[in-house]
Amino acid sequence: MSIVIRGGHSTSCNGASATNIGGLDETTETHILCPLTINHLKRAGEEVIDGTPPTGNWSQNTDLKYGTDKANNNHAKLFVPEHFNKAYNSYNGAIGSEIWINPKNAEAVVIGTRILNNLEALGFRNRGLKDGMNEHHLHDIRSCVGTAVLVEVCFCEASEDIKLYRRVGADAVAKAISDGIVGRISSMSNPIVLTPISTSPVSVVSTQMYRLRKSWAEGGSQLVATATLSADMKAMCDKNAGYEVYNAIGQQVYPTGVVAKATVVPATRNNNSVAQLQAELNVQGFGPIAVDGFYGPKTLDACPMVKEGATGNITKWLQKRLAMNLQDGIFGSGTKAAVFAYQKAIGEKTVGRADGIVGRLTWAALLR
Ligand SMILES: [Zn+2]
Numbered sequence: 001m002s003i004v005i006r007g008g009h010s011t012s013c014n015g016a017s018a019t020n021i022g023g024l025d026e027t028t029e030t031h032i033l034c035p036l037t038i039n040h041l042k043r044a045g046e047e048v049i050d051g052t053p054p055t056g057n058w059s060q061n062t063d064l065k066y067g068t069d070k071a072n073n074n075h076a077k078l079f080v081p082e083h084f085n086k087a088y089n090s091y092n093g094a095i096g097s098e099i100w101i102n103p104k105n106a107e108a109v110v111i112g113t114r115i116l117n118n119l120e121a122l123g124f125r126n127r128g129l130k131d132g133m134n135e136h137h138l139h140d141i142r143s144c145v146g147t148a149v150l151v152e153v154c155f156c157e158a159s160e161d162i163k164l165y166r167r168v169g170a171d172a173v174a175k176a177i178s179d180g181i182v183g184r185i186s187s188m189s190n191p192i193v194l195t196p197i198s199t200s201p202v203s204v205v206s207t208q209m210y211r212l213r214k215s216w217a218e219g220g221s222q223l224v225a226t227a228t229l230s231a232d233m234k235a236m237c238d239k240n241a242g243y244e245v246y247n248a249i250g251q252q253v254y255p256t257g258v259v260a261k262a263t264v265v266p267a268t269r270n271n272n273s274v275a276q277l278q279a280e281l282n283v284q285g286f287g288p289i290a291v292d293g294f295y296g297p298k299t300l301d302a303c304p305m306v307k308e309g310a311t312g313n314i315t316k317w318l319q320k321r322l323a324m325n326l327q328d329g330i331f332g333s334g335t336k337a338a339v340f341a342y343q344k345a346i347g348e349k350t351v352g353r354a355d356g357i358v359g360r361l362t363w364a365a366l367l368r
Contacts, residue, residue, distance in 0.1 A: 007034025096125025115180030
């Protein structure tokens, strides 16, 4: 079974471009990145098909359909379109990498998480997994019969993304993507086993270790590891809010019936996740909303207006998101100034008036 890799858009369809400010051009970069990714995958023993439309006269629709047809007609085990993002005319700073998937496809979650972690290891800000079925109705995710993982490497117009991409080079990015696909984590020596997360009971083998952690990826948060999923372990989990029990391959096994944080949002060292915000919105009575790590209209609706005088974990989340030095959960003049600066930086067209108040438009920008 083959893997189909696609490099952004054909030359007759416009991809993202920020060459006017010395930034990246999506079509140019993806047409370099795609063959490099294919090389790495072939070296890893994979059968690969290029799903990039050749030079020709493509409309937006036929251009997109070319890739999903390649994947579907070849019964590909995986379809990976590679893209570069753009949100502003210009942006001073880092925005980072994101990956679009169908969140109900466990394999897509696993592969997407690994690719994101590898890109983060190169230095890109990890924006997490995004729901391509829901919010943006992405053709590549919706029309692909098999597993699809759409990679947005970084933002064409973000000064730090541009610098970083040029410094590490296309081949390192291609390797990060290829390693994520075949199951290696670039920064780790041991390969991680690719096992789709199943909701059926996990069979217990004698060497099974159960770990009580905040998320699978946050090994440092581990409180205890045991050979069996004992009543004591479950009781300890119940007592520690935000903790879950994971088995040896990172499947959340307790509590059951809850979406595993680790597999939905790659909880990595830098990640200030949407799942954390969603959990806090529920705690504070703005929900109930699903704690699934995916930002959509329901999460946005639940976000309250936050301004000077507010205190608590939502303010703390904002302070982390704005990369403030003091993250004390107190919305004082410093936080107000940081919000104001952020609003100015991303533009009043996007957030309405820059006023230091986190209202709906500012939330939408912060969560994007
Ligand atoms: Zn694109």
